[in-house]
Amino acid sequence: MQKTSYQVNEKGYYGEFGGAFxxxxxxxNVEELRQNYLKIxxxxxxxxxxxxxxxxxxxxxxxxxxxKRFSDKYGAKIYLKREDLCHTGAHKINNTIxxxxxxxxxxxxxxxAETGAGQHxxxxxxxxxxxxxxxxxxxxxxxxxxxxxxxxxxxxxGATVIPAHSGSKxxxxxxxxxxxxxxxxxxxxxxxxxxxxxxxxYPDLVARFQSVISKEIKQQLLEAEGTENPDxxxxxxxxxxNAAGIxxxxxxxxxVKLIAVEAAGKGIHSGKSAATSQLGKIGIIHGSKTxxxxxxxxxxxxxxxxxxxxxxxxxxxxxxxxxxxxxxxFLSVTDDQAMLAGIELxxxxxxxxxxxxxxxxxxFKEQKFKKDDIVVVNxxxxxxxxxxxxxxxxxx
Amino acid sequence: MNRIQKKLExxxxxxxxxxTAGYPTTQDTIPILMALEKSGVxxxxxxxxxxxxxxxxxxxxxxxxxxxxxxMATEVIFNQLKDVRKKITVPLLLMGYFNPILQxxxxxxxxxxxxxxxxxxxxxxxxxxxxxxxxxxxxxKNGLIPIFLITPQTDNERINRIxxxxxxxxxxxxxNGTTGAKKTFEKEQSEYFKRIFAMKLKHPQIVGFGISNxxxxxxxxxxTSGAIIGSAFIQMLSRDGLGGIxxxxxxxx
Numbered sequence: 001m002q003k004t005s006y007q008v009n010e011k012g013y014y015g016e017f018g019g020a021f022x023x024x025x026x027x028x029n030v031e032e033l034r035q036n037y038l039k040i041x042x043x044x045x046x047x048x049x050x051x052x053x054x055x056x057x058x059x060x061x062x063x064x065x066x067x068k069r070f071s072d073k074y075g076a077k078i079y080l081k082r083e084d085l086c087h088t089g090a091h092k093i094n095n096t097i098x099x100x101x102x103x104x105x106x107x108x109x110x111x112x113a114e115t116g117a118g119q120h121x122x123x124x125x126x127x128x129x130x131x132x133x134x135x136x137x138x139x140x141x142x143x144x145x146x147x148x149x150x151x152x153x154x155x156x157x158g159a160t161v162i163p164a165h166s167g168s169k170x171x172x173x174x175x176x177x178x179x180x181x182x183x184x185x186x187x188x189x190x191x192x193x194x195x196x197x198x199x200x201x202y203p204d205l206v207a208r209f210q211s212v213i214s215k216e217i218k219q220q221l222l223e224a225e226g227t228e229n230p231d232x233x234x235x236x237x238x239x240x241x242n243a244a245g246i247x248x249x250x251x252x253x254x255x256v257k258l259i260a261v262e263a264a265g266k267g268i269h270s271g272k273s274a275a276t277s278q279l280g281k282i283g284i285i286h287g288s289k290t291x292x293x294x295x296x297x298x299x300x301x302x303x304x305x306x307x308x309x310x311x312x313x314x315x316x317x318x319x320x321x322x323x324x325x326x327x328x329x330f331l332s333v334t335d336d337q338a339m340l341a342g343i344e345l346x347x348x349x350x351x352x353x354x355x356x357x358x359x360x361x362x363x364f365k366e367q368k369f370k371k372d373d374i375v376v377v378n379x380x381x382x383x384x385x386x387x388x389x390x391x392x393x394x395x396x
Numbered sequence: 397m398n399r400i401q402k403k404l405e406x407x408x409x410x411x412x413x414x415x416t417a418g419y420p421t422t423q424d425t426i427p428i429l430m431a432l433e434k435s436g437v438x439x440x441x442x443x444x445x446x447x448x449x450x451x452x453x454x455x456x457x458x459x460x461x462x463x464x465x466x467x468m469a470t471e472v473i474f475n476q477l478k479d480v481r482k483k484i485t486v487p488l489l490l491m492g493y494f495n496p497i498l499q500x501x502x503x504x505x506x507x508x509x510x511x512x513x514x515x516x517x518x519x520x521x522x523x524x525x526x527x528x529x530x531x532x533x534x535x536x537k538n539g540l541i542p543i544f545l546i547t548p549q550t551d552n553e554r555i556n557r558i559x560x561x562x563x564x565x566x567x568x569x570x571x572n573g574t575t576g577a578k579k580t581f582e583k584e585q586s587e588y589f590k591r592i593f594a595m596k597l598k599h600p601q602i603v604g605f606g607i608s609n610x611x612x613x614x615x616x617x618x619x620t621s622g623a624i625i626g627s628a629f630i631q632m633l634s635r636d637g638l639g640g641i642x643x644x645x646x647x648x649x
Contacts, residue, residue: 019523021494021521021523022521022523023450023451023520023545024520024545024550025545025547025569025572027554028547028549028550166457166461172448173448176448176449179450180451180453180574183451183573184572185572186549186572283495283498283499284493284495284521285448285495286448286450287450287521292495294495294499296499297469297470297471297496297499298446298470298495298496298497298498298499299464300447300448300495301447
């Protein structure tokens with residue numbers, strides 16, 4: 001029997017998912033990236049520059065922290081990969097560091113990005129400030145109003161934030177606007193996409209930049225437990241970049257069970273959910289063939305989650321394939337479950353997680369593990385940006 | 397020979413009009429088509445509205461959003477077009493993004509086009525290699541001509557490849573940008589038109605994006621076989637309604 005590959009193939013597909021379903025206007029941009037990205041990523045000078053920035057600027061390696069009280073309560077050895085301790089407060093910067101150095105190698109002068117909650121926008125604005133590059137961030141009009149502190153951070157970092165007024169005025173539309181900008185500025189501009197979504201080679205590119213997460217875990221777990229391999233790896237999934245990063249080096253180690261946690265919102269069948277693996281059908285979104293939440297007529301629908309980082313109506317094509325092949329178990333967690341998990345982790349471990357991350361934490365209430373199971377959870381971001389939501393929800 | 401191919405043999409500067417089905421209202425599809433034929437347009441592109449039209453500027457985006465709000469859907473369009481060939485003879489193309497077509501079923505969609513009397517399809521986000529590998533036979537079986545785009549950034553090798561798999565005309569995107577009316581073209585546009593003209597491609601080129609009036613139509617067609625007007629036509633419909641169609645077309649040429 002042929003072994004299933006979980007990596008992208010030479011045509012840009014993960015199984016039947018992926019590809020580059022883009023208008024011809026984008027073809028030269030995407031093709032330039034496709035032809036060059038592996039060459040650049042494999043260049044030792046490039047790797048040296050990125051690794052130094054990850055170490056000295058981002059603060060890597062991030063700790064793999066054994067959460068003792070949480071472990072005692074839930075009866076498993078629970079480790080937290082502390083991506084929340086990265087500069088700017090989430091894993092997003094692993095990707096933007098890599099892409100900004102890549103953009104420099106490609107000779108680009110102007111950077112565009114989309115953002116939902118603002119985390120990727122801040123991470124992009126940060127690396128643009130670092131490199132002295134012009135930065136334009138598209139953000140849905142509604143998100144701009146909901147995420148004022150992150151808008152202010154981007155502005156302080158020198159970025160221009162352009163509101164997306166089209167469609168539902170959220171992440172999906174900000175992404176559309178960024179793509180339209182790229183169509184209009186094909187030569188000098190690099191688009192730093194924030195997740196493992198979009199046309200090939202973006203899903204692979206972003207997954208490679210995030211794979212540093214699982215690369216570090218192998219070493220750290222070896223030191224802590226005498227094995228590189230945990231029994232379980234858990235991450236939340238919106239588009240899926242933190243999950244791609246923490247799964248990456250374990251994809252072919254089939255004895256490591258992988259769990260992806262989606263946002264069920266107010267309940268999977270409530271009409272207010274973002275659980276794409278459960279609600280989506282195969283379709284095209286932002287240039288990628290993947291699972292997409294859509295109407296029977298093929299119009300992309302608006303997802304919902306209390307967490308702005310998880311309400312994307314698709315998932316990366318890599319995850320669609322991992323779902324279809326059952327390599328990854330997909331669970332979903334409601335707003336309420338996530339919020340409770342967020343406050344519980346704060347009180348028991350002194351770590352206030354992003355609400356996205358709280359979805360991954362929430363599975364311990366439902367999933368049963370064995371006492372000596374090693375479970376590594378991606379603590380993908382810190383909760384500072386979500387304080388307003390926490391305050392409102394718990395009347396703090 | 398397909399109606400598009402026949403039209404291309406007329407050797408005049410062709411005027412093609414794009415409109416979004418379902419805009420201003422769902423009931424306007426047939427009346428717009430009949431008025432356009434009566435005013436003497438050469439080709440008509442019926443736009444299938446999509447929630448996320450990546451290649452479109454605000455005018456077409458907004459018309460699509462209105463059309464979807466009005467209840468326009470692929471099934472509805474085919475129902476409206478059922479008897480269209482009893483009413484008009486002008487070549488008809490459907491232009492839409494791939495996802496709604498994928499959900500309808502590409503095979504099913506193409507067969508409906510054949511039964512309706514649609515002559516060609518423009519699907520901007522269907523890559524040419526995917527078309528060739530999976531859908532070429534289905535298009536051909538149903539007598540549908542695929543129309544592919546080239547832009548100022550498309551290199552000569554790819555232009556030649558697109559020319560080699562084309563069957564009707566090549567949709568020449570006038571500039572780096574999304575759809576939208578422009579008052580005038582810059583020098584770099586005319587140089588691009590000339591450059592493509594000099595390539596002596598097998599298939600004629602029709603220019604789209606940015607054409608809005610007599611002047612831009614003239615500039616766009618000086619070195620090509622025709623031009624497409626979309627956003628400016630939709631803006632006219634918003635302003636003057638269907639009654640403005642004849643005057644608008646006559647103002648172009």
